[in-house]
Amino acid sequence: KAGVTQTPRYLIKTRGQQVTLSCSPISGHRSVSWYQQTPGQGLQFLFEYFSETQRNKGNFPGRFSGRQFSNSRSEMNVSTLELGDSALYLCASSLGQPRETQYFGPGTRLLVL
Amino acid sequence: AQSVSQHNHHVILSEAASLELGCNYSYGGTVNLFWYVQYPGQHLQLLLKYFSGDPLVKGIKGFEAEFIKSKFSFNLRKPSVQWSDTAEYFCAVSTGATNKLIFGTGTLLAVQP
Numbered sequence: 173k174a175g176v177t178q179t180p181r182y183l184i185k186t187r188g189q190q191v192t193l194s195c196s197p198i199s200g201h202r203s204v205s206w207y208q209q210t211p212g213q214g215l216q217f218l219f220e221y222f223s224e225t226q227r228n229k230g231n232f233p234g235r236f237s238g239r240q241f242s243n244s245r246s247e248m249n250v251s252t253l254e255l256g257d258s259a260l261y262l263c264a265s266s267l268g269q270p271r272e273t274q275y276f277g278p279g280t281r282l283l284v285l
Numbered sequence: 286a287q288s289v290s291q292h293n294h295h296v297i298l299s300e301a302a303s304l305e306l307g308c309n310y311s312y313g314g315t316v317n318l319f320w321y322v323q324y325p326g327q328h329l330q331l332l333l334k335y336f337s338g339d340p341l342v343k344g345i346k347g348f349e350a351e352f353i354k355s356k357f358s359f360n361l362r363k364p365s366v367q368w369s370d371t372a373e374y375f376c377a378v379s380t381g382a383t384n385k386l387i388f389g390t391g392t393l394l395a396v397q398p
Binding site: 175176203205207213215216217220227228231262264266268270271272273274275276277278281 | 375388
């Protein structure tokens with residue numbers, strides 16, 4: 173079974189731009205969660221989508237948004253990029269029930285200049 | 286708000302030494318506990334998890350963890366480490382019926398041959 177894939181793997185943007193990251197979950201998985209990983213803040217939960225609906229949300233500003241498509245693929249969008257948005261963005265997929273193991277992708281490394 | 290503390294940020298051991306990594310969480314209700322590992326250049330992957338039952342949980346690659354409710358702890362152990370255990374280890378918690386993972390800051394383990 174193919175694992176979680178994320179595209180692109182690396183991205184360089186400038187302040188004020190917007191960016192869209194993509195995540196394809198493991199086949200059959202209906203839940204996709206997004207996390208931001210930075211050296212200072214560690215791994216922080218952004219949001220979770222299940223069956224095309226946002227089910228949980230972390231404490232990030234409204235510039236961070238996401239969506240999920242009917243095939244469970246998910247996209248994350250960050251508008252008006254700030255230098256502090258530079259991070260590794262990870263997505264994780266699971267079957268969707270609580271306590272299910274979440275499988276992580278390789279991440280998208282975003283650098284904001 | 287829930288939080289997870291990992292007290293050891295960097296640990297250096299020689300091969301065959303025993304390992305114990307501390308993890309404490311703050312939450313008064315039912316928790317689901319996880320240890321994830323990130324080997325150099327690889328994805329985050331699950332080592333083990335605890336939901337209920339026997340508080341001593343065995344995971345992959347000879348790792349185990351013990352849930353001590355009275356101490357709000359879930360320490361990771363391995364009797365004899367190998368050079369291949371060099372990685373970053375993350376403790377994580379989810380609560381109730383949610384998939385939202387709250388991660389500790391991670392412990393970087395270096396095993397010297």
